[in-house]
Amino acid sequence: xxxxEQLKVGYHSxxxxxxxxxxxxxxxxxxxxxxGIGKSTFLKTITGQLAPIEGIVFMNSRNIATIPFNxxxxxxxxxxxxxxxxxxxxxxxxxxxxxxxxxNLLGKLNSDDLDIISSVIKQLNITHLKDRFTSELSDxxxxxxxxxxxxxxxxxxxxxxxxxxxxxxANKEEVLNxxxxxxxxxxxxxxxxxxxxxxxxxxxxxxxLIDETLKTGNIYDxxxxxxxxxxxxxxxxxx
Amino acid sequence: MHQTKKHSVxxxxxxxxxxxxxxxxxxxxxxDIDFSDYWNALFNFDGTNSYDIIAREIRIPRMTMAIxxxxxxxxxxxxxxxxxxxxxxxxxxxxxxxxxxxxxxxSIMTGIPFFTSTLGITANALIGAFVxxxxxxxxxxxxxxxxxxxxxxLMLGSFTSALVSIAQTVxxxxxxxxxxxxxxxxxxxxxxxxxxxxxxxxxxxIVLTFFVAKSLNxxxxxxxxxKLLGVNIKRARLFIIALTALFTGLITAFCGxxxxxxxxxxxxxRMILKTxxxxxxxxxxxxxxxxxxxxxxICIQLIEPHFLIPINIFTSLIGAPFVVFxxxxxxx
Numbered sequence: 001x002x003x004x005e006q007l008k009v010g011y012h013s014x015x016x017x018x019x020x021x022x023x024x025x026x027x028x029x030x031x032x033x034x035x036g037i038g039k040s041t042f043l044k045t046i047t048g049q050l051a052p053i054e055g056i057v058f059m060n061s062r063n064i065a066t067i068p069f070n071x072x073x074x075x076x077x078x079x080x081x082x083x084x085x086x087x088x089x090x091x092x093x094x095x096x097x098x099x100x101x102x103x104n105l106l107g108k109l110n111s112d113d114l115d116i117i118s119s120v121i122k123q124l125n126i127t128h129l130k131d132r133f134t135s136e137l138s139d140x141x142x143x144x145x146x147x148x149x150x151x152x153x154x155x156x157x158x159x160x161x162x163x164x165x166x167x168x169x170a171n172k173e174e175v176l177n178x179x180x181x182x183x184x185x186x187x188x189x190x191x192x193x194x195x196x197x198x199x200x201x202x203x204x205x206x207x208x209l210i211d212e213t214l215k216t217g218n219i220y221d222x223x224x225x226x227x228x229x230x231x232x233x234x235x236x237x238x239x
Numbered sequence: 240m241h242q243t244k245k246h247s248v249x250x251x252x253x254x255x256x257x258x259x260x261x262x263x264x265x266x267x268x269x270x271d272i273d274f275s276d277y278w279n280a281l282f283n284f285d286g287t288n289s290y291d292i293i294a295r296e297i298r299i300p301r302m303t304m305a306i307x308x309x310x311x312x313x314x315x316x317x318x319x320x321x322x323x324x325x326x327x328x329x330x331x332x333x334x335x336x337x338x339x340x341x342x343x344x345x346s347i348m349t350g351i352p353f354f355t356s357t358l359g360i361t362a363n364a365l366i367g368a369f370v371x372x373x374x375x376x377x378x379x380x381x382x383x384x385x386x387x388x389x390x391x392x393l394m395l396g397s398f399t400s401a402l403v404s405i406a407q408t409v410x411x412x413x414x415x416x417x418x419x420x421x422x423x424x425x426x427x428x429x430x431x432x433x434x435x436x437x438x439x440x441x442x443x444x445i446v447l448t449f450f451v452a453k454s455l456n457x458x459x460x461x462x463x464x465x466k467l468l469g470v471n472i473k474r475a476r477l478f479i480i481a482l483t484a485l486f487t488g489l490i491t492a493f494c495g496x497x498x499x500x501x502x503x504x505x506x507x508x509r510m511i512l513k514t515x516x517x518x519x520x521x522x523x524x525x526x527x528x529x530x531x532x533x534x535x536x537i538c539i540q541l542i543e544p545h546f547l548i549p550i551n552i553f554t555s556l557i558g559a560p561f562v563v564f565x566x567x568x569x570x571x
Contacts, residue, residue: 047467049466049467069466069469070470070471072469073467073468073469077467080463080467084459084460084461086460087569088509088513089459094460098468100453100468100469101468101469103453105450105453106449106450106452106453106518107452107453133513
């Protein structure tokens with residue numbers, strides 16, 4: 001669970017501000033806003049990669065600023081927009097890196113780690129990929145593999161920065177459906193930055209919309225329509 | 240997990256091959272020395288028996304240094320390739336040896352007796368390697384293209400050799416002689432009494448390397464992603480550079496600059512094993528590197544009666560074409 005209190009995010013000066021809101025377990029949130037408005041900055045702030053300009057982020061009721069950075073990967077997993085293509089790194093080994101916050105100094109995987117990895121691989125239907133090299137994956141496969149790595153990290157919160165950006169229609173659906181079911185079935189708080197509005201409305205997904213003119217973000221419930229989103233995030237387009 | 244099994248078989252084969260190749264290395268020299276002489280040289284040394292002396296003061300140090308050189312430089316290359324995420328990184332091409340050479344040259348030229356002793360040269364080589372490691376680390380922060388880092392390393396090497404040349408022109412004859420002898424580089428200059436300390440430092444380096452294996456495994460997916468998995472990037476970078484300097488400085492101090500082994504061997508091992516598990520890569524690179532230098536030195540000994548090729552020239556002959564192959568394969 002993430003609770004933010006009067007948050008202002010940005011690098012040197014505040015780009016965006018948020019009222020006090022709570023992002024709950026078992027819910028998926030679609031973060032929608034214009035290009036360059038500060039979505040990534042917000043995601044970096046709530047995952048502890050960037051200090052807030054003002055306000056506090058609580059992660060499972062702990063102030064994120066008090067969590068040491070090497071403990072952070074047990075609270076939140078973050079899926080980058082850029083997926084690393086590495087020669088000779090198998091999908092299984094890549095996903096296994098998600099267990100590294102829990103392994104010992106030498107990074108040895110125990111049988112629990114291996115069980116978690118194989119059950120997540122099964123759950124995401126990517127068993128056929130596990131012996132392939134990460135450098136040989138298609139864009140759609142890459143995202144599923146990156147999500148698998150985030151899930152084996154066993155964090156309450158999963159944050160993804162535009163995971164559907166380069167995917168075809170079917171893969172966008174697949175990725176978003178998988179994320180929704182992860183949030184519901186595994187009781188996780190999943191936050192996804194996306195521009196695929198049509199694919200997230202009426203899917204039981206909550207919204208975090210960034211108001212284009214006010215530069216503020218707020219939560220909107222699952223009944224939010226495309227018109228609502230356009231009216232908030234893309235005001236200049238409408239009028 | 241048939242992959243892990245394949246790796247174990249590979250390592251076992253190498254472990255069996257190493258003593259065999261080392262044995263061959265011991266007996267290919269021009270003077271016939273059999274294994275009983277080696278036994279005596281180690282455990283029953285007779286300072287008046289010339290066979291014992293050749294075995295103890297020439298053959299055993301040369302064989303040991305061949306193994307340590309191959310293993311050390313290969314591990315150093317592996318560490319740098321993963322740290323810089325660059326298949327063309329290595330202690331020689333990135334000028335880590337140059338750092339060691341520069342510090343040794345300047346310190347010898349000062350004429351202070353301590354600096355011309357074995358301990359003084361070793362200490363300076365280690366410090367020089369570390370300082371140049373830090374310089375490369377600094378430049379790597381500003382470079383995007385993999386090839387750029389290589390060019391910076393090359394320039395660092397040229398700049399350093401210019402400085403060394405200047406130092407040579409103004410130095411005294413005695414000091415110049417000490418430096419020139421050192422800079423020629425060879426596996427044959429190490430005395431028996433120095434082997435244990437060298438071996439000790441090497442072992443410490445190996446043990447510490449296993450402690451960075453986990454960080455290396457994660458660094459493969461890039462520093463940004465590694466940070467998200469809790470890796471302390473700044474500390475890992477410094478630690479890895481220090482280890483690289485330890486391995487490179489140690490070998491450069493005793494054997495001079497030796498080219499391309501550190502670059503070629505880890506690439507070869509990665510291509511054969513097709514893995515990014517660094518425990519496997521560290522062990523395999525060390526063993527392949529050791530066997531490679533032993534084989535090079537066996538060839539050198541076989542042609543020695545006809546003409547003499549320094550080890551550095553020999554590794555360049557084999558290594559340089561292999562580096563071109565890697566460029567063609569990976570950086571087209």
